[in-house]
Amino acid sequence: MVQRVTRATVRVDDEIVGSIGAGLCVLVGVTHDDDEARARKLADKLSNLRVLDDGTGAMNVSLAEGGGALLVVSQFTLYGDTSRGRRPSWVAAARPEHAESLIDVVVSELRDLGAQVTTGRFRAHMLVELVNDGPVTLTIDV
Numbered sequence: 363m364v365q366r367v368t369r370a371t372v373r374v375d376d377e378i379v380g381s382i383g384a385g386l387c388v389l390v391g392v393t394h395d396d397d398e399a400r401a402r403k404l405a406d407k408l409s410n411l412r413v414l415d416d417g418t419g420a421m422n423v424s425l426a427e428g429g430g431a432l433l434v435v436s437q438f439t440l441y442g443d444t445s446r447g448r449r450p451s452w453v454a455a456a457r458p459e460h461a462e463s464l465i466d467v468v469v470s471e472l473r474d475l476g477a478q479v480t481t482g483r484f485r486a487h488m489l490v491e492l493v494n495d496g497p498v499t500l501t502i503d504v
Contacts, residue, residue, distance in 0.1 A: 365492060366385075366499075368383070370433045372480075372483075373488065380435075382430075382432065386413070390434060390436055391439070392436075392460065404502065408502075410426050433481070438461065
């Protein structure tokens with residue numbers, strides 16, 4: 363899940379662990395069949411996604427072209443299944459050991475592509491604050 367933001371911050375235990383100005387707040391969910399190739403593909407997509415303003419009000423600029431930053435936050439609840447009952451099932455979410463390594467690949471690839479990246483803290487209770495710009499919110503599945 364990607365949101366274009368004017369700013370975003372993530373806190374753990376009243377400590378800011380990640381913060382950006384204008385850019386993209388990315389909530390990344392990992393499922394069982396995700397792998398490093400898919401993580402690299404996601405990083406490339408995020409870096410080159412043309413959702414930033416080109417100065418005329420059109421979404422024509424990517425982070426790779428126009429700068430900006432990314433706040434990447436792991437989000438297993440994106441794979442919550444609410445189709446039955448009232449309590450979500452987390453069966454589709456990858457185990458933490460698998461998910462954490464793939465989140466690390468996404469972040470590393472983004473940095474290798476020249477992006478400024480901050481993150482949340484894996485397996486922590488996080489408070490995420492953001493100002494959605496537009497609002498622009500996209501679901502990306504690679």
